[in-house]
Amino acid sequence: MTERLIARFQRWAELSSAEEEALRTLPGELVTFARGDHPLRSHHAAGCTMLMVDGWAAHYKDAISGKRTIVEILLPGDLAVWSAIRDPGLETVMVSAGSALFIPQAGMDRLRAHPALQRGLDWMARIREATFAEWLVNISSRKAYARLAHLLCELSTRMNSVGMFDHEECELPLTQVDLANALAMTNVHLNLALQRLRRAKLVKFANKRLVILNHRELEGIADFDDQYLLRWPTELPERRDRPRGRAVPEERRHKPWRLW
Numbered sequence: 001m002t003e004r005l006i007a008r009f010q011r012w013a014e015l016s017s018a019e020e021e022a023l024r025t026l027p028g029e030l031v032t033f034a035r036g037d038h039p040l041r042s043h044h045a046a047g048c049t050m051l052m053v054d055g056w057a058a059h060y061k062d063a064i065s066g067k068r069t070i071v072e073i074l075l076p077g078d079l080a081v082w083s084a085i086r087d088p089g090l091e092t093v094m095v096s097a098g099s100a101l102f103i104p105q106a107g108m109d110r111l112r113a114h115p116a117l118q119r120g121l122d123w124m125a126r127i128r129e130a131t132f133a134e135w136l137v138n139i140s141s142r143k144a145y146a147r148l149a150h151l152l153c154e155l156s157t158r159m160n161s162v163g164m165f166d167h168e169e170c171e172l173p174l175t176q177v178d179l180a181n182a183l184a185m186t187n188v189h190l191n192l193a194l195q196r197l198r199r200a201k202l203v204k205f206a207n208k209r210l211v212i213l214n215h216r217e218l219e220g221i222a223d224f225d226d227q228y229l230l231r232w233p234t235e236l237p238e239r240r241d242r243p244r245g246r247a248v249p250e251e252r253r254h255k256p257w258r259l260w
Helices: 001-008 017-024 105-112 115-141 146-159 176-182 187-201 213-221 250-254
Strands: 029-033 049-054 058-061 070-072 079-081 091-094 097-103 170-172 204-207 209-212
Touching: 001 017, 001 049, 001 115, 017 105, 017 115, 049 105, 058 176, 070 115, 070 176, 091 097, 105 115, 115 146, 146 170, 146 176, 146 187, 146 213, 176 187, 187 204
Parallel strands: none
Antiparallel strands: 029 097, 049 079, 049 097, 058 070, 058 091, 170 209, 204 209
């Protein structure tokens, strides 16, 4: 039930048997939801933490005009804390069928009693903050097709971090409306961007799954660098010592990737 969360922590540090056991035995109520359900409306004990076990969810806000904006996508292994001190306009909705574990405050306190897990929770929170900033940069500075390419690169990288991206393929239950709401686009512009990436033979969508046909070119078009997601300093020596910056390929240095 907590395997995806354990996979996230293993990106941070080598876990001891006691730390793994603390994660495997997290107390809480496991609840199954359908797409369109609002999990935190029905399970909103102040201070509880929602762990996505399987399925996807999204945080969103609706403008007075009715336009919806998705501000964060929650994947398996992600944590969301419900607090009584919060923006009442921020809602959470399931964008696929799935289940979530609602962990009481006492359960999270048990995790934080392990220093490595406490530091890992802080690491995950910093990555979340960095992702918010990257989303703002993405919607404000990139063209529609590059904006979409960046989000697809991000989602595939995040799914890979919990062992759910295999052979350049992963689940993608988001509809075109969901993608448009996450990228500050109209549905028409989102459809045009999708068709452009498809015609370039960079991605394929089938049965609610994403297949990346040319990862290198997709990242080039998106100007994507996973540093904000996974390459933070960690307690793993082989990852801590990796360079923070990524060398730009020679061809990209002189000629940006273009879609014709």
